[in-house]
Amino acid sequence: MSSQLGQPVSLPLVRGSDTGGERADAARNRQLLLAAAKTLIDDQGAAAVTMDAVAREAGVGKGTVFRRFGSRTGLMMALLDHSEHALQHDYLSGPEPLGPGAPPLDRLIAYGRARLALTIAHLDILLEAGSDDPDRLNHPAWRMSTLHVQYLLSELGYPGGLDTVAIAIQAPLEAIAVRHVIEVIGLTAEQIADDWERMVRLLAAGLR
Known part of the structure; x- marks a missing residue:
């Protein structure tokens, strides 16, 4: 991987x-x-x-x-392209905890927080660019992110196939989900990040 x-x-x-x-x-x-x-x-x-x-x-x-x-x-x-390249650089070769060297759980949490920040920063253009696109999960940037999440899950020892769980973990970080949680439910960006981290920590705890 x-x-x-x-x-x-x-x-x-x-x-x-x-x-x-x-x-x-x-x-x-x-x-x-x-x-x-x-x-x-x-x-x-x-x-x-x-x-x-x-x-x-x-x-x-x-x-x-x-x-x-x-x-x-x-x-x-x-701007979105520039930000996506910066995020990819950081999780592929940047400093810890997002980059290599940190424990996989720390890297996964750092990735989720960084991805959420990027989504919020570019929320309107992400929504315009394809939240309703049925092929959006096949976008090169999304595929790259999914590979990264799958790799970290494998490092955590997740058993069995990784395809479904990698998509499920990233779903709350998608633009359409973030808009709903902020505008309809009324959560702040920090609350979303904290809830997402709690979910990932509970998943990782079940792997021990």
């Missing part, structure tokens, strides 16, 4: 977010704009990410944002 956890996979990108062959100054511009968008999300939520707001935050003209990403959706998808 661990041999399958190689380099981070790429998310399908929309027009304007491809970095292949871009000049160094264009690459710097792209990183500047993505950092500005992330700052807006961290400070004000995803709804605050407009092309105008990102341009102001980055100190560039709005035309620069449109030329780089094409549209708000293009910008958000590029």
Whole structure:
């Protein structure tokens, strides 16, 4: 299983977010704009990410944002891709407890909290991009995450097949589930993370 956890996979990108062959100054511009968008999300939520707001935050003209990403959706998808690559890097080769070296339970809990944080940060674009897509569990990023969860479950000594339990463990971290729990049930992000961790710890305790 661990041999399958190689380099981070790429998310399908929309027009304007491809970095292949871009000049160094264009690459710097792209990183500047993505950092500005992330700052807006961290400070004000995803709804605050407009092309105008990102341009102001980055100190560039709005035309620069449109030329780089094409549209708000293009910008958000590029930001999601950037964040997904960062998360994959962290759980494949980053520091403990998310990365290699920590006990598998600690890594699984760290992964769940990091995945939830990413889901909440990009909730609107994740919902727009495919919560109703029947093939979403076959998305490259989701497949990579599932392989990682399966690997950690095997390290914990989970008996039998891992496919169903890996999907079940990740289900509360999906965008559609997170939206329901926050908007309908009224839990906070920290409460969701704590409930998810409790579930995983109880599962791991049953394996001893």
